[in-house]
Amino acid sequence: MEWTAIVMQLFTGLSLGMLYVLLALGLSIIFGLLTVVNFAHGAMYMWGAYAGVATVAITGNFWLALLVAPLVVGGYGLLVERTLIRPLYGRDINYPLLLTFGLQFIMIEIIRIFWGTSDYPFQAPEALSMPLEIFGIFYFPAYRVFVIGLTVVICFVLWFFLERTNLGLIIKAGTRDSLMVKALGIDMGRIWWLVFGIGSALAGIAGVLAAPIRSVFPEMGLAMLVECFVVVVVGGMGSLKGAILSGIIMGEAIAITTLFYPQMADIVIFLVMAVVLLIRPSGLFGRAGLLE
Amino acid sequence: MEEQVQKQSWWPKLVKVVSDHPLVFIILFFFIIPFIMPYKALATQIIIWGLFALGYNVCLGYTGMLSFGHAAYFGVGSYTTGIVLIRLWPNIWFGIFCGMLMGAITAFVLGYLCIKRRGIYFAMLTMAFAQLIYFLAFQWVDLTGGDNGLRNIPATPVTLFGYDLHIYEPLRFYFFVLFFVILSLLALNRILESPFGQVLQAVRENEPRAKSCGYETTNVRWLAFVISGSISGLAGGLHAIYLHFVGIDSLYWTTSGQVVMMTLLGGMGSFIGPFIGAGIFLYLEDMLSALTSNWMIFLGVIFVLCVLFFPAGVWGTIKNLSTRKKD
Secondary structure (H helix, E strand, O other): OOHHHHHHHHHHHHHHHHHHHHHHHHHHHHHHHHOOOOOOHHHHHHHHHHHHHHHHHHHOOHHHHHHHHHHHHHHHHHHHHHHHHHHHOOOOOHHHHHHHHHHHHHHHHHHHHHHOOOOEOOOOOHHHOOEEEEOOOEEEEHHHHHHHHHHHHHHHHHHHHHHHOHHHHHHHHHHHHHHHHHHOOOOHHHHHHHHHHHHHHHHHHHHHHHOOOOOEOOOHHHHHHHHHHHHHHHHOOOOHHHHHHHHHHHHHHHHHHHHHOHHHOOOHHHHHHHHHHHHOOOOOOOOOOOOO | OHHHHHHHOOHHHHHHHHHHOHHHHHHHHHHHHHHHOOOHHHHHHHHHHHHHHHHHHHHHHHOOOOOOOOHHHHHHHHHHHHHHHHHHOOOHHHHHHHHHHHHHHHHHHHHHHHOOOOHHHHHHHHHHHHHHHHHHHHHOHHHHOHHHOEOOOOOOOOEEOOEEOOOOOHHHHHHHHHHHHHHHHHHHHHHHHOHHHHHHHHHHHOHHHHHHOOOOHHHHHHHHHHHHHHHHHHHHHHHHHHHOOEOHHHHOHHHHHHHHHHHHHHOOOOOHHHHHHHHHHHHHHHHHHHHOOOOHHHHHHHHHHHHHHOOOHHHHHHHHHHHHOOO
8 A cells, every 4th residue: 555645644643633622621621520420422423514604605605604603503502501510510520521422413403404304515715625635645635634733732722721821720629629619719610611612612623623524414413422421531531631532542443444444434433442441541631530 | 178188189199009019011002012002013012112211120120230232132032033043943933942042141241240240330330342243243243244234034833732823923923922921921020029129129129228138139139130120121022023134232231221211211120111102212213204204302301301301211200290290
């Protein structure tokens, strides 16, 4: 097999991995602070894609869609936290999980009612539709390069926000011990609210970015949710570093198996997960015993 | 005062009697269901899913483990029963037994990988491994039929003393399924009343304490998981025979979600709850899907409201209300 094909597949894997990274970051940041496992995360990703479809249908502008999707889904996340998740704080941590599980079916049905059940084609924008020459050795779709670049930027912004701003420090402190942060006079309720919104917005942007690569349909989030859980479990619950590393590993694992043994492509991430968990039960960067 | 309470409310007493003797009332109830449901097949479906939820409840309600991967045991049971009947030996008892056994074996193997983790990790791991089974079945087209599902499961006759029972007539099939449901209920009742059952509930309430009393809690939970898996496998096998078909959907993780919803709707930690939950879910599904193709939105809303306001489920809420009246 030609080695350029392998390098190209590695790039494809990286762009897929970036979608996992965005989704897993959203899940992980919400879980780390709120200890809520957001089962509606896949549905939020799907809503992001549909928000993109709608924006492009109305304005014809992909760049606007890229902005609208995270705003819509992030705003929806803020609403959900305020109205549905908040009453469940202080109860068993299984309840938010079950609630968001039910919520995702409502979200899927809402899309089915307004857009129907069939696939929506979604074209990459004109400016990114041509192949790009990489290192002068092979051509690669510019859109996928854009996905990789944008995700790196988002990761950097998120890192800057969490490490270099006061709000970020409060969030980090809250992840360690939210009771202590509360005792210092900080309104954790608003921080939780904000973080749920940020996590949802990340799912929204992942959705619109995925739209031209994977097709847009109401159940697109169902399989994606499980894959993200695998990414998060392998990376270590609540660890952002872990989410990024594991997202890339999983994207590459899928890409490589697709090349050599396509029948295994759907299965490989679960095998990677089983191996990682047998060696490191709390994941690559997980803190052992966090909320067990 | 006490007399007044007795005069005013007869129903708390009824609830108490029912919850004290759940088996008697469930079995009585079973003989009514086929006649109050719009058609017999729905009643059969309700008790099959009720059985599945009952098995699931051993995991969630009695041991406190939130599994999101029970589709694996249900689906593996379905496929095993179907494949055995088609290829190996068209004997219905043997087929169902194999389904149950494979459900237990799958739970045994996957349980080994998941059982050491608790809480949400357990939920996510069981879900991920169940999804692995789904993709395996999806790829293994020769054995499972892949996306098309497993078709043409033969309707093998059941005979008693050389006498054909014609079990595929709807009402008779209901009682055929009921036979297995009642057997499972009696067996589970025996297990949960035993010292082992008490340990299970001790693990649910306070695992460190159960551990310090000298119980190998990990093994206890593992065993409970296997029991739960075997009943799910049995329900799966019955479902395969009921439909003469196994869909690949039966392994998808939304099936796991469906049994979680049923158990929670009905009320966990009781024998009656899962059947009430399955009944409500399937009755609503049947009624709503006739009206609209978006019936799932109503069940989603009901489920969300249930989590928010009635976390104890229908049966749990009834029980709570009936005991509250006393003061």
